[in-house]
Amino acid sequence: MSDITVDDHGHSLYYEDTGSPPNAEDIYTTLMIVHGTGFHGQIFRRLLPFALQHYIRLVFISRRDYPGSSAYTDEDLEKINTDSAEMNNEFAEARAAEFARFIKTFIEKENIPRASSDWKRGGIVLMAWSSGNAYTLPLLSYADSIPGDTRLFIEPYLRSLILFDMPRWIVGALQLPDALRDLSLSEEERVQRFNIWVSSYYSHKSLASRNLADLQSVADDDPSIRKSTYEVLTPEEIKETAYAPPSTGSELAFRNGSPAIYAERVRRAIFDDKLAKYWPRAGVDVVWGEESIWVVVGATWELQKAREKANEEGIVGRPLRFFMIPGANHFPHWDEPEMTMKFFADIIDP
Template sequence: MPLAPVDDHGSVLYYEDTGPPPGCTVYKTLVLVHGAGFHGASFRRMIPFAAEHNLRFIIPNLRDYPGSTPYTQQELEELRGPSREQQEKALRARASELAAFLQWLIQIGDIPSAHDSSDGSTTGGIALLSWSAGNCQTMALFAYADQLPKETRKLLDAYLRSYVLYEPSLASTGGPVPAGLQAIKAVREPGMSLDDLNAAFSTSVSAYYPPFTFPHAIDPLPNYPPRVALHEQSDHVDHRLTPTTTRMSPEELRETVRAEVVDTFGSQNLLRKLDPAIYKANVERALFDRRFAFGDALEEVWPALRVHVVWCDMSVGDCVWASVLLHFRHAAADVEWRRPMTLHKLEGANHFVHWDDPERFVKTLARII
């Protein structure tokens, strides 16, 4: 079982690796970071389409997920810490783990470094994709880049070329959402079993909703009527538009979900409930100004990094709105120093397009990274 060390305390991340595409020495490596509850196994349907697009997939499980080191009680206490300083300390630790994971992969994995061609394209290198709530942690990697050792920053500069925010969660942006768009059921009500919570969360996050169109402005917040999932509007909805998880077999659900992390005191729920001001500030530092203060000087970190936001128009409201917020906040940022960011809409897709239509999703990623 492949394990990568990520700190000095023996913590490891389990990961899966498709390896280099057969007969290919120059390819791109795509690191796929999962979201809340659903771990790296949920990306496995994409694997058969990697080689034809000269892609190598590396799929880690974050801490507290199968094969990786559980959080200690002290680490959980820091996540639920009452002060912003404690919570930021916990999030910086997660950023450090991701940086250590990428560094370890580069050093032992024989990954080609990035090379920019004369036509503007890039060969080799690493693209980091983070799905949904996984962006709470990956965003921290870029936001706290100045906290990493200089050698680590230099190494990642030679490899890291793309950051793909795939259906980012609202929590990872630290922004408000119009009431009509809220849909994810992630709170355990009194008397509710863990199985019932998992079913409610999985169904709401994997449902298909009416197609969403970006607003022309967000100040003030637009008013939206309740955005009801298609399967709740009719008993005769096309089977393909029913919630993804209701079409999974019991075995598939067991292989892809760890429900405990989204429970009231689970680590993923604690990450979701961190001070929204932390996440909002992290977006600013990660995406909208690539300069960091080192002593009295401002220096650019990873200036070649390009950002892509992939959003699905029939996804859950929290996630489509997170993409809206990123779009408008990026537009308002300083043009000279913000990172290049492109939005990509997948029509007719929900939050689980990587499961429902993996070939289309891989083809899209191969094109944009």
């Protein structure tokens, strides 16, 4: 448990690290995981017993405004509490710089092995879950703004970016208001309803139609159906894994940018041939749960359509792959950790 300074103002990101796998060969893969809204790195702790057997080093990173990491400054918050696309982009670009510096410093500090020559082992895979993707995707969107020495240093290590259960608003698609925006409720009620909604299990009519009407938006009120993850967490587990304040604060503010801002950010990250020359071997993997919330399935569809459009326009961009976790909701790392860790290991080290 430690932190790394990520800018010249002394702000830092807190992280927890399993260390290198015991009895591992000289090369192993480091998987850095960034959490979503309302939960921090401890929500991934059930993966720990299964990671080292796959020779994967896990690093849980807490984003700014979460326990252990620096809070956002008033200047930071001003950029996301306005309608200015320029200021929203400045905020996102600063997050890209933070993660680039974190990765570089961690590599230097821990002597992380480089990626193998066939790009199938070693190095670093950066994965964000849920809304955390809005903070890691800019690393690729603004790769051209990362200081050249940092960018070149990272290149032999950064193998891929995993977009794990990413919601629609991050790809620039309109999203219906959720409980976090319901001002008729107290903050505690807003957070609780959101957490139950986001962690329920859904039976979607079709996962291939690309018709939002085929996606279940409200979980069945049926005692025979598996309860939401949040409802089976004990009060102690909630205390240890969740952190509510940003949910109705900085998290909600960052979502208020216009859809066009986020759509452009995705285009730059994945479907821009000029930007893809930076970290040219770093691909993007989209991972989503079969029974996750509708906004995740919808985001996957949007990215599939964007890939098809880019192909028609002759845009190569970055390698993009799609993977579905069978039977998974939005929290498979908690509900089915052994299966989930193996699933990610198979993607990371094929």
